[in-house]
Amino acid sequence: MPVIPEIESFTDDLIAIRRDFHEHPELGMEEVRTSGIVSDLLNQWGIEVHTGIGKTGVVGVLNGNGPGRTIGLRADMDALPIEEKTNLPFASKTPGVMHACGHDAHTTMLLGAARYLAASKNFSGKAVFIFQPAEEGLGGARAMLDDALFDRFPCDEIYGMYNIPNGQPGTVGVKPGQAMAGADFFDIRITASGSHAARPQESVDPIIIGANLVQQLQTIVSRNVSPTDPLVLSVTQIHAGAAYNVIPSDCTISGTMRFFDSALADKVRQRITDLCAGMAIGFGAKIEFDNREIFSVLVNDETLSHAMLDVASDVVGKQNSNITEELQTGSEDFADMLHVIPGAYCTVGHEGSLPLHNDGFFLDESILPVGASIYARLIEQRTAPEQVL
Numbered sequence: 001m002p003v004i005p006e007i008e009s010f011t012d013d014l015i016a017i018r019r020d021f022h023e024h025p026e027l028g029m030e031e032v033r034t035s036g037i038v039s040d041l042l043n044q045w046g047i048e049v050h051t052g053i054g055k056t057g058v059v060g061v062l063n064g065n066g067p068g069r070t071i072g073l074r075a076d077m078d079a080l081p082i083e084e085k086t087n088l089p090f091a092s093k094t095p096g097v098m099h100a101c102g103h104d105a106h107t108t109m110l111l112g113a114a115r116y117l118a119a120s121k122n123f124s125g126k127a128v129f130i131f132q133p134a135e136e137g138l139g140g141a142r143a144m145l146d147d148a149l150f151d152r153f154p155c156d157e158i159y160g161m162y163n164i165p166n167g168q169p170g171t172v173g174v175k176p177g178q179a180m181a182g183a184d185f186f187d188i189r190i191t192a193s194g195s196h197a198a199r200p201q202e203s204v205d206p207i208i209i210g211a212n213l214v215q216q217l218q219t220i221v222s223r224n225v226s227p228t229d230p231l232v233l234s235v236t237q238i239h240a241g242a243a244y245n246v247i248p249s250d251c252t253i254s255g256t257m258r259f260f261d262s263a264l265a266d267k268v269r270q271r272i273t274d275l276c277a278g279m280a281i282g283f284g285a286k287i288e289f290d291n292r293e294i295f296s297v298l299v300n301d302e303t304l305s306h307a308m309l310d311v312a313s314d315v316v317g318k319q320n321s322n323i324t325e326e327l328q329t330g331s332e333d334f335a336d337m338l339h340v341i342p343g344a345y346c347t348v349g350h351e352g353s354l355p356l357h358n359d360g361f362f363l364d365e366s367i368l369p370v371g372a373s374i375y376a377r378l379i380e381q382r383t384a385p386e387q388v389l
Contacts, residue, residue, distance in 0.1 A: 003315060004373045007116050014112050014368040017041075019090040021104035022363075025079030025097045028134030029143075031056045034077045034107065038131050041111055045118040047129070050152075054143030059153055060129035062118055068125025068383040072155035072341065073375050074334060075110035076103045076135035085359040100361045102163040105368060107131060109161070112372030117379055125383030128153045130337075137185060137294050141333040150340055157301075158343035159308055159378050160334045163367055165352030170370055172312040173324040174346045176305035180298035181232070181258035182265065183331035184291050188213065188276060191286040194249035206251035207240050209283045214238070214253060216275050224271055225264065232258040232329050233268065258329045260297055298335035301342040308344040311381055315373045330356075348374070 035056045042049045048061040084098035134140030195203035240251035259265040280287040313321040350364035
């Protein structure tokens with residue numbers, strides 16, 4: 001069974017919605033315009049709407065044509081702090097903000113499924129459409145959970161998906177069990193003593209300390225973590241100084257850790273703490289390590305991973321739907337929802353050579369009816385009363 005014909009018939013509408021979102025991106029917890037459009041459309045289609053969940057989150061509830069199970073579908077709405085360089089006619093009009101990860105498409109695909117299901121009512125049970133804010137490291141899933149998301153809208157299962165520019169349009173992959181990494185964000189603040197750049201002997205130079213510390217951090221994975229244990233530690237920012245002739249007093253180092261083993265992550269956190277303490281003593285400076293545990297490890301339910309793939313294969317064909325064993329070191333806060341409700345998270349491939357989070361990222365819009373059809377088929381098939389884990 002290919003893309004649902006009714007969804008195919010309003011593909012142009014989906015493209016227009018997605019391009020509007022793309023042209024007007026909003027950062028996490030600022031998705032006021034986006035959530036307003038989502039709410040208005042759901043209302044137009046006769047779907048029960050709840051707003052302000054997790055600040056800017058939206059939930060739509062649609063009853064089917066008889067008793068059955070309740071299935072949740074989730075999409076994220078936020079953009080990234082990136083200056084867009086695509087030169088598209090519908091490129092971002094918001095300076096320094098861009099939909100460089102496809103969340104505009106995720107939201108649109110879920111809206112497409114909601115529109116179709118509201119018109120067809122070709123399912124039993126209940127569909128819960130979850131439009132989440134602030135996925136990009138700002139805790140949107142946790143904010144919705146703190147607002148009693150699944151107490152107010154109980155679900156038997158929950159599903160999500162994301163686009164991947166792998167040059168393989170219409171392919172779907174699911175990794176049962178552990179699938180995506182947990183993630184920490186960290187800041188290391190070095191407080192030392194500045195001086196004139198011509199008299200460095202009068203300083204305790206935070207840039208020298210920072211350079212040494214960055215090199216030491218890069219030894220953790222190579223010398224404190226087994227080669228067979230997947231873990232990534234990346235320094236992504238160094239901030240210090242504002243003049244050519246001044247040795248500053250402060251330096252900040254920031255980065256991220258990605259992991260699949262919580263005990264190993266604890267070991268690395270302690271190793272960073274120890275390195276900072278040792279550097280502080282060795283150089284005579286103050287070094288503070290601020291670590292935030294942002295993302296949990298995403299774990300797909302084994303049975304529901306196969307169930308999702310079976311549904312996807314109805315849309316893209318069995319030859320284009322696969323179980324994968326590859327762990328993704330990217331992170332996704334849908335993991336927090338999966339810790340509460342069993343479900344699965346899949347990838348949908350599309351044309352493109354530039355990676356996600358790139359300022360030139362281009363989304364292949366042919367993915368829109370595909371994702372919407374997969375979401376819709378999940379509701380039609382998984383809400384049936386006889387479906388079991």
